[in-house]
Amino acid sequence: MRRTKAEAEETRQQILLAAEKVxxxxxxxxxxxxxxxxxxxxTRGAIYWHFANRADLVLELYNSLPMPQEELIARELEAENADVFAVLERVGREWLELLATDEHRQRILSILLRCDTSGEFAAISERQNDINDEHMQALxxxxxxxxxxxxxxxxxxxxxxxxxxRWVIKGLCSEWLLFGRRFDIAIEGKEALRRLFRTYASHVPSL
Amino acid sequence: MRRTKAEAEETRQQILLAAEKVxxxxxxxxxxxxxxxxxxxxTRGAIYWHFANRADLVLELYNSLPMPQEELIARELEAENADVFAVLERVGREWLELLATDEHRQRILSILLRCDTSGEFAAISERQNDINDEHMQALxxxxxxxxxxxxxxxxxxxxxxxxxxRWVIKGLCSEWLLFGRRFDIAIEGKEALRRLFRTYASHVPSL
DNA sequence: AAACTAACATACAGCCTTGTTTGTATGTTG
DNA sequence: CAACATACAAACAAGGCTGTATGTTAGTTT
Known part of the structure; x- marks a missing residue:
């Protein structure tokens, strides 16, 4: 039963949603x-029509996540007299708030965190690693x-x-996502960021 | 081919080692x-003789890890004039050094980190959660x-x-274990702990 | 030394999965 | 309005894996 392009796209989205849930x-x-x-x-036929295999399905799930505007942030940081700490702290806060409010993001990141990175999903893992590296360089x-x-x-x-x-944010997120979300990540994360950036700025004698 | 008890224990260990590797x-x-x-x-027969199923095998892998002496630490902390920060920092350092030098621990923790906590391995996950909770209370x-x-x-x-x-240590360990161990966790972790405990102690105005 | 049992190896049944292939009805295009 | 491509459903083939049941050998006990 051939469907129109719009309908096909709809079933594709349905499959993605179902995959996220399952x-x-x-x-x-x-x-x-x-x-x-x-x-x-x-039927499985529909899935195999839209996606090559399970790994591809997971990858598309990952791709369906809108990513924060990195270029925009980069430009902000490039400004001559940019307040780096303020920008970074705000970006971190925004990221945590985004995670706290977007349930799709929560589920998909949980899936990726728990998914076995070896074997068929190595590609996804590598992409995450690449993104991580870029972030670290920028930071x-x-x-x-x-x-x-x-x-x-x-x-x-x-x-x-x-x-x-990076460690704090990563620990925070994994703890929250994998651990039953037993605290308010937006609030506690915000406080943690506050304290962390305060120590970056404070004038304590060097090690 | 019935083996003596000692030989049986040996094959059990062989199986655990092989499981760790595979x-x-x-x-x-x-x-x-x-x-x-x-x-x-x-053969699989031997495995099913020694272990109930895969989940049990993973559990026993986890149990094979010698755990740090928590009571000893607790007693140290209970002392009237205990230097809490010094003890905690040392314990953290020792934990990182233990992880850095014990390849079995590295592999087993990697396995547990990447293993799908839902479904058959829920029991293991719950035990880790319980331990985590205890640690947090003690901390x-x-x-x-x-x-x-x-x-x-x-x-x-x-x-x-x-x-x-907890977030820093967790982020540090997962980054190191899942990320190809691309830095010296003992050294970098030691420094991170040093900085962290310094901020705990430093006298900065409250939030 | 006979009876028993621990420590496996081997064989078996059966399910579940994956990927592919085929079929088909329906849009879409010239 | 053909001819073709699309978007699936349904059927198929093949294999891997699990758990168990059974067989076998060698310690162990009495």
């Missing part, structure tokens, strides 16, 4: 394509700029500051 | 019992003690300090 509940590894198909109200550059402005406390290096920020 | 390389979900058996030089109590001694900077609460410590 993979989140049963785990990527233990959910079959038939499970997804049932949840989407189609380190930003902190270096702050250091040049004399704003970074002497006990931090750009690298150590960037690493610490 | 699960680490292929991921728990995609490795079959036959894979493990082959790697151990036995919070320790920081509360430090606060009582007037050593905790006013901008921290016992809870926020404990959370931050």
């Amino acid at each position: 993979f989140y509940e049963k785990g990527v590894a233990h959910a079959s394509m038939a499970d997804v198909a049932r949840a989407a109200g189609v 380190e550059a930003a902190f270096a700029k702050a250091q040049g402005q004399g704003k970074l406390c002497a006990c931090w290096t750009p690298r150590s500051a960037a690493s610490m920020l | 699960f680490y390389e292929k991921g728990v979900a995609h490795a079959s019992m036959a894979d493990v058996a082959r790697a151990a030089g036995v 919070e109590a320790a920081f509360a003690k430090a606060q009582g001694q007037g050593k905790l900077c006013a901008c921290w609460t016992p809870r926020s300090a404990a959370s931050m410590l």
Whole structure:
């Protein structure tokens, strides 16, 4: 039963939604394509028409997440007298708020966190790694700029500051997502960021 | 071919070692019992004799990890004039060093991190959660003690300090384990702990 | 030394999955 | 309005995996 292009796109979205639900509940590894198909109200044929295989389906799930405007942030940080800490803290806060309010993002990130990165999903894992590397470079550059402005406390290096920020956010998010979301990530995260950036700026003797 | 008890225990250990290797390389979900058996030089029969199923095997892998002496630490912290920060920092450092030097621990923790916590492995996940909760309680109590001694900077609460410590360590470990161990966790972790505990102690105005 | 049992190996049944292929009805295009 | 391509459904083939049941050998007990 040939459908119009719009209808086809609709079923594609349905499949993605169903995959999100099923993979989140049963785990990527233990959910079959038939499970997804049932949840989407189609047959496996439809899934294999729109997606090459399960790995591709997960990848598209990942791609369906709108990513924060990195170029915009980069431009903000490039400004001559940019307040690096203020920008970074705000971006971090926005990211946490985005995660806190977008349930799709929560589920998809949970799926990716729990999904076995070896084997068929290696590609996804590698892409995340690449993105991570870029982020770290950008972060380190930003902190270096702050250091040049004399704003970074002497006990931090750009690298150590960037690493610490990344570790805290990563720990925070994984704890929240995998641990039943037993605290308010927006609030606690905001406080943690506040404290962290305060220590970046405070004037404590170097190590 | 009936073996003596000692020999049986030996094959049990062989199976555990093989499981560690295979699960680490292929991921728990995609490795079959036959894979493990082959790697151990036995048949699946031997595995099913020693372990109930795959989940049990993973659980025993987890149990094979010697855990740090929590009671000993607790007693140290209970001392009237205990230097809480010094103890906590040392314990954190020791934990990172233990992880850095013990490859079995690295592989097993990697397996657990990447293993799908829903479904058959829910039990393991719950146990980790319980342990986590205990740790958090102990940490919070320790920081509360430090606060009582007037050593905790006013901008921290016992809870926020404990959370931050946990997030940093968790972020640090997952980054290192899942990310190809591309930095020296003992050194960088030591530095991060140093900076973190310095901020706990430093006298910065409250939030 | 006979009876028993621990420690496996081997064989079996059956399910579930994946990927593909075929069929088909319906849009879409010239 | 053909001819073709699209968007699926349905059927198929093949294999892998799990759990168990059974077989077998060698310690162990009495």
